Amino acid sequence: MDFRELERIVVEFRDARSWKKYHTPKNLAISAVVELGELFEHFQWLSDEEILEAVKNPQKKEEVADEIADVIIYLVLLAHELGIDLDEAVGRKIRKNEAKYPLPGD
Numbered sequence: 001m002d003f004r005e006l007e008r009i010v011v012e013f014r015d016a017r018s019w020k021k022y023h024t025p026k027n028l029a030i031s032a033v034v035e036l037g038e039l040f041e042h043f044q045w046l047s048d049e050e051i052l053e054a055v056k057n058p059q060k061k062e063e064v065a066d067e068i069a070d071v072i073i074y075l076v077l078l079a080h081e082l083g084i085d086l087d088e089a090v091g092r093k094i095r096k097n098e099a100k101y102p103l104p105g106d
């Protein structure tokens with residue numbers, strides 16, 4: 001699934017429930033941060049080693065995956081509302097990063 005397909009799915013889900021009126025750019029940006037906070041709750045007070053151990057539990061891993069998905073869904077909706085093509089934006093940003101941080105010897 002690429003970003004365009006994901007965008008189509010989440011916008012269809014949203015519009016079928018008449019939630020577009022709530023999806024202003026500011027509300028979507030805030031919602032993405034709220035969901036990121038929910039992701040951080042799973043990591044709070046744990047070391048990296050403890051986090052990696054915790055996600056060996058399938059239920060815990062799914063809970064963490066759900067929060068990552070929530071963040072991505074809100075960012076896809078935000079990009080949709082702003083008219084940003086995420087496939088283009090991510091590809092362009094990766095190329096910028098490659099130019100900014102060339103491999104040694106390049």
Ligand SMILES: [Mg+2]
Binds near residue numbers: 035038066067070
């Ligand atoms: Mg959530």
